[in-house]
Amino acid sequence: MRIGGVDFPEPLLNALRDGQLVVFAGAGVSMGAPARLPSFRKLAEKVAEGTDKSITASETDNQFLGRLKEDGVRVHQRTAETLQPDNLKPNALHRNLLRLFQGKDDPVRVVTTNFDCLFEQVAEAGDLFKNKPKVFEAPALPSGSRFEGIVRLHGSVNEPEEMVLTHRDFGRAYLTEEDGWARRFLVSLFANHSVLFVGYSHNDTIMTYLTPSLPPDGGEKRFALVGSTSNDLDRWRRMGIEPVVFPQENKSDFTGLDRGVEGLANFRRRGVIGWQQEIARIAEGEPPMIDGEDGHTIDHALASVELTRFFVRAAKSPKWIGWLDDRGRLKRLFIEGELEEQDRILCGWLAVRFARTHSDELFSVICRRYGKLNRHLWRSFVFQLDYVKDNSLDPHTLSQWVHILMNCIPVSTDEYSPSNSVRDGYEYYLWRLAEHCIKANVLQSFLQVYDAITARLVWFLPDSKHRDDLWNYHMKELWKESLQPNLPKIAYTLLERVTMRLEEYHAMVMAWEKGGRGIIGSTGLYRAAIETHEQNKPFHKIDSLIDTIRDCLEWLAINDPVTVRNWCNCFINSDSLLLRRLAIHATNARQDFSADDKMAWLLEHFHVNEYPAHHEIFRMAACVYPQASWQQKEKLIQAIYKCFSDDDHLSFPICSFDWFSWLHKADSNCDLVKKELNNIKAQNPEFEPREHPDFTIYSSGFKEVKSSWTAEELLAKPASEWLPDLLVYQPDEPRRSFKHNRIEMLRTINEVAQSHPAWGLALADAMAAKSEWESDLWYWIISAWEKAELDQESKRQVLSCLSTSELYPDNSGGIADVLSKFLQGNDSEDVAELLDKIHSIATILYPYAAAIKDISYNINISGVSPNTSWFTKAINHPFGKLAQLWVHSISFWCKQQAVPPKELSTEYRRALDAIMESSGLSGQLGRTILAREFDFLNAIDSLWAEQHLLPLFNAEHEDFVCAWDGFMFSSRLSSQILELLRDKIIGALRRGIREFPQDMLKRFVRFYVTALGYFIENAQDSWISEFFKHVDKNHELKHEFAVAIRNKLSGLNESEQKEWWNVWLKDYWNDRLHGVPCLLDDAEIATIFEEWMIHLQGVFPEAVDILLRMPSIHLDPYSLFLSRIAETTLIDRYPQELAKLLIHLGKPDHLPGFWKHDLDFLHKLREKNLSDELAQELDNLIRRIKIS
Template identity: 25%
Template structure:
């Protein structure tokens, strides 16, 4: 967390430890500089200046005086003091040190006051350890005398003696007149303190066992640091989370300096920034409650109103139990929009609105754009998941206690956040966020349900959508992770128990419709308006579906038929209710006549309906009385399924005679359902099948009803459907006539009069009323037969070709006779178009066909004629056919250039000038619509006409015959420059194509590349994204001279590359290129220095770091001896050692690398062990250690090495083991039985047994 935008980023763990009073500050000379005292180097210089050693003294070789009067040492300062002891005496030197430091400032030092406040325990007692001799800390008024401790009498922390007060680790300043001065100054003093007598080492080890220590006022090279920290970290395994150091510089430099000393470096820009932040931290420490309250007040403004570091303070607040409680209890509470900040999966996700999301919700310590650790469970930094310090009671884990289903007690911090989330239920953002989650903690769900059900002030629309969400979330059948087997479990139960009551209950559960709730598309931004201003589609997408049966069939016995019918009927009613409530519709309507006039296959959407229909037919045959009673109860008002079933039941002679069914018809008609277009099949089949059985009077009444038509035209957005709606009665009569049904004469006469008044009446409308289109797999093939054009004169060809060029998708043919003519007789096709052009007619489709299909067998002379025609086309028409024109030029430019350079350049210029002029007058004449962000600029460029033109020239000038002439001739360079200078996406396309070929162009003309392409690679240039994408898409490292010129920009490509939001391919190539450039070449140096490569790797996403590791693995596998000569040196010397980069995701990548090391396994493991952290995964990620594709697995060859690896991967706190761990341990025991007694083996065996 940062207190100020330019301040140091203080780790949350350190802040938490300080809140508990478990932090001790170890202060160096830099703390006292502000009070006018010298640092260690300045003190050494002042002592030397006082003694003024002789020119022949050994001391004169160890230091110099700069022109500015400053002291410059050329040997370690402790060695210089050792020489001073030898030449002037230990006591004399120490006495002078006391004189130089014996100053009493007129005012208490602010820096010392800040440290005193920060280091205090929970009783406000300062806990300070210092290597300074001065007594400035003792001047701070704390209300009671301060204890102080001097060597070697330090507090025995191991037996519980507190470290309160001031501990002078290297001695406490005495007045010069007081006699004995026992200070640690020289190398012998340090040796005594840390080696021979080792009282300083023992104390610091005890201190670090109990406390977190923060170094302030030191540089990594100071003698105290050298002696202290190298001893503590001698084996490289020291826990860096217990030792921190503030240091000036960039985060990279500070991490590098302190890493080998076992310290987590915290960087700051300058000393005022440091002390400003430490003072703010001290204020927080003085009154944590007040600080929390202020942060919550700030959070009330909403995340969009705050800077990223302020959002970071809010996130830090809710990572603690006390902070989360304060946050949740605020009234009014902070807005639900904070969920967008707390959820790092959203905050750093790769979506179309990532820039907006990161701008509004990003944190100051987000890794530039993303650090994709979310899959590790650490992506939220402990905000919305369990984290260190979260504790919950175990009282709920009792199998004999009646707790609610899946009820798990949350830790207090998460419980308070859950309460806050529930309080936001009246915000659309809250429900929008919940919809985005794959799965939600059941306790949070329960709290939300209580809130929604009990809050009388909740918006009615909010309550409706929340209840739908709860219904969807409670049914996991639609989830990918669901373990329910549905129909398979049902079949197994029926096989065991038969059609028992419990089997019927399971059937009711299995056939229930599924309500699926998914996040809205394509908008990825939270809905910030009120419920009244928010569309439900902005919050969620709903889908109602029935469970799949996977081809399984159930045989229903007669005695269970009615019960099964009732269950299925209930499922259909529930589906109808959900469809109505979610305002959704099925993609297709079901039909009660699946075997009549159906084209294609029936959709599976309505599987339950068709099963019900099948069983209903059995019910009609076996229990007609039940079927009659059931059908009469089916509604005549709107009902998605049952209105069509109602009409279907009326058409069953076993249930109703025609006159009986007619008695039901008036209610059916008056409800309006009779006229609904989506059940016209059921209505018409009923009328047609029963028409002859109606009485004469009934037929007349029905015909009269149809003649009158619906009472009103029902609304329908589809105009064609509205026309059918208006004339539906007449269409029904027409359909009956087409079925051979006789109409009463008076009705027939009126019908004919009415249709005569309709100008475009077409009886085929009626003929198709009962057609049902299922799923059709139609393969449309181009028909290039030229028979229809072969006998036509030239002047008639184009009109006939255009009239025929319409696909008949139901016949499966797409007539393209002109395409065939171009291929068979290009001369005739060109002549036809030339003739049409004389009349100002330029058919776009035919010209495009001519260019696309121009045959390779065409003569050079005929191709030249076509080129002349193209050069004379109107410029506005050229723009219309720019895509096929550009493709034609790409293919034929070289061929035509050899025949006539002038002609092909004129054709090229004609198209180029047409496109560029159009580009000046509109957004962009490129392919497709113009977008602000293109995810694959080079791919876009190769399909953009300007990019194609640039590519045409590049290929031509790079061809062998042009290379022999050398250089880029002016006639080509001028045109390339015009393309590069084109506006908008046109110029970007040219830049992407040319950057892709930068190596070839550099061979031709380095000067041209430096002048015209290199500037476009600069980040400030608008073409930089396209240029770098083109360069990287080539996946080619250019020659060293060109690469060295690109390097200053390349080494800063990360993290800027993420702001361009490309697809993953180019960023993956860039990360792998970093590795390739940093590996020493045979016979030469690496093109990228270790520090430069580390900078790139640090600023990559975790995914790209994994890509880099994958490239390292490939280097090791593909090159003989590369593990020892390239891979291991790279890991040892280049790969950054930052603690934050030691993640579970990267550890799995390193393990994947180790799998392929073969005989270099132990050597590589020895190098990698410091980069590995524990991993908790149950998947098969250790598969290759249990078996190998060829030969014995590594476990059999190196059992102890694999055991060491496993011990690193699974800590004592690991709760879940991967599936292969047990098998790997068996192999270890088989390969080396003595290892079965190893403590590491026993611990891992225990993990397997407890998982």
């Protein structure tokens, strides 16, 4: 890019932008006014003044200085005096080189081999940097890979004896193993940074020592500013350094160097507003000369999303189109592939600014690019043409656009998804473009668009009812609004084009079906009727093609019967079943054919039992039969007899009956048909005419499934009287199978038993009296008792009924539910009365519940998948329900005690022991429930809980997974339980990483963070290191860890936030920034930015200080962070820190779109008393949000 008359390479500018550039300043920097210090050769000569020594042709400068020192000259002291004249001042080059660095996020990185302190003078002036850069002086140098500040590589006048002047000094700094500080520094520096040499000549003594430190492969990382009069450019390149040439009139002219560096500094320090103004200045006029500096500025701008937006807002001249294309800036817009965001912006600019008003300029570029368009540019053009108001685009230009766009339709937009609206693809724009062509009366262009639309209809794509419905809606609209009104003008060509499409569709289907793949479905069979009919559902994407051909044929049948005849002859010989069916429909519509002619034609070309054309044959027969002659009627009847007697004598009666009943319906006065119909009826009196014999398949919709009896009917008679019918009723009874089924009857019984408990109890008594213990009625009655609000007497009767063990094998889960419900009554005295009976039933129920092994027990009723959590399985399994029953009972018992109990009663211990000792799946499910109640049971009987439940949490225990799963569903978590589990949590993490399902693992991470917050003493605690050691590269769990911290922070007050911050969170955050125990990934950083900061208001300034050291990332486009911040008081409490935070978050090119809605908040923040620097940066952010 040309800046200040110098062509700076893009890699150099990128390194400068990314904070990776190091300025290497030589003697030439300090030679200009007002400093006017000498070069190294002149310096050596000044040191020798007054002696009789002079440099020889074979000596280097440092060798000469070394000889002077050996002869007793105080070389270092004299050098220091020479370089410190009175009123020594830095020049503009010193200042502008430092201006290349912005300070806060772009630290100064300057290395100089000069001995003066002029860079420090500039830095100390105070107007460039808030914090003065550090200064390092040989031999105490920092690491070259990550230094920040000013490095005096060869020492300075402040310490004369340390200055590298003589050949021995150079050897010590660069060559010796013991010292070699300069070499070590440079090797690391050159390996990690790009370097710009300023003020050096390739033959300087210093370059002899510098170049051996250069890595061999850094051609794009090392640059030197070299005058245009130099003839040594190739020598620089051989040294691995790319020369950057500044203009010179003669060898002593360095004004071009000053201008170039000043321009580069201005370029680096130009803010958003400055860029907007500079780009607007250039773009608002005509394009500049190709090699002008303004042109380079635009080139640079188009590499940035933000700056590209500035350009397209200002550039209005169509000459910019050719200018950009000549520079290759539009190249990617005319080839396939994904585009960068700035390219997409250019697509929109070309379309919006020029597609309608300067199309010729666009056509010129498109032709040069062989008529190819990237899909984003194609869509931009079509979208803009659709935006034409009042058809303002002239017809000729519209036709030109159609020709171009229809010849380069992209294959697809995004990956096809049946859930996407058609509006997401190209079809929507094609439909709209077709409408515009009709309005502009450019029918040939319309047909081009129509061809494109119909071509997409016959593509082999995954089908979707959603997609087909949309196709049919838009195609019908296109027919009604565009095609039908213009049919006289386009019927002939339209028929030809659409017929071709149907033949293509047939070929595509055959290609897939002959391989036996069964992917698409036989062509011609899915469509119930060629005419418009309610049976033509579900809609298929080629329905519109069938309708179009049909309507064209119907119009031609009236207006040009000869053409219809020719098309029908063509269709009859087609392999496409749809075209053969269309031939029947068209012949039936012909008005130049008599009824006898039509009947003869039908019998000549079709078999009366031809399955694919069944409907069209029946329909045509019904239409022509009443007007046909007696002879033709007889021929049809004979064809029917011959057809079915030849095909299948078994199907003859019913098939011929269908035919004759259909013909009788069409012509009820025909004696021929009556005779045949009566003959068949005499032999088959059960036959009844079908409503639609003309369809092989007829859908009449769905009928509501109802119970055989209503609730009112059931309540009208005693339950005992209903029992016989209820027991034997089955859904396969012919008289009821279509309207009623057993499950609906059972649901009705359940409703009646809930609303009228006495009726349900009576039904239960009647079943018990007849020992009908295995009936499915029991499940629904017991379920009703669990849901109903029963009085005490009804509960006694229910318990009496449930005391019968014959019910237990099939109903243990439902019975446990009823018992648990009774334990949760509001009246404690009523519950106490029933308690013994409940315990008695529960004790007897135990072996029956334990015997059920199937994990998916009651899956059809409860909806529980076998793949769900242990706890979900447990609460839906009879044994788990039994365990819950005992927990509810213990809870009730505790509430009745005057003094909180210290241990469980013998009865309760015995019940829980039985659950703990139960084997198999049911035992594990029972213990899952008890593990959930660990905290509750420990509070009542800590000895029993520690002996029986605590071991379940050991990583070696067989119930480890189910115990932890149940426990993590608990809503209680006391400090006592955390202390008991303390030594088991790390072990659980190790095994859980391997064995816990993903959802359970996330719940465990949340629990882990809760425990960590309770136990952790500092950020180096093993709670942190152990977690990250075991999650390793599982980024999802790391993110879950960050989310869990957010969840805990959201529940802390500011005092608690400060405690967490000071104990561990601050140091943990700092450690992660340094990669301990590992670096933060993008998902964690996003969570910290968006989720933590809002909940760290108690330590907000400190948190912001750390956050500013994190890399800025692209936030979610729908981020509501700004809105949530606006709801806090941070803007009043910490405006400076809040501004820093938002400016840092706003650094990436892509800003969250929702931030536009919160500009008022940013303006309010701008009105706070911010520093000048922050105010300017916030202004830039606001401006970027407005244009994003």
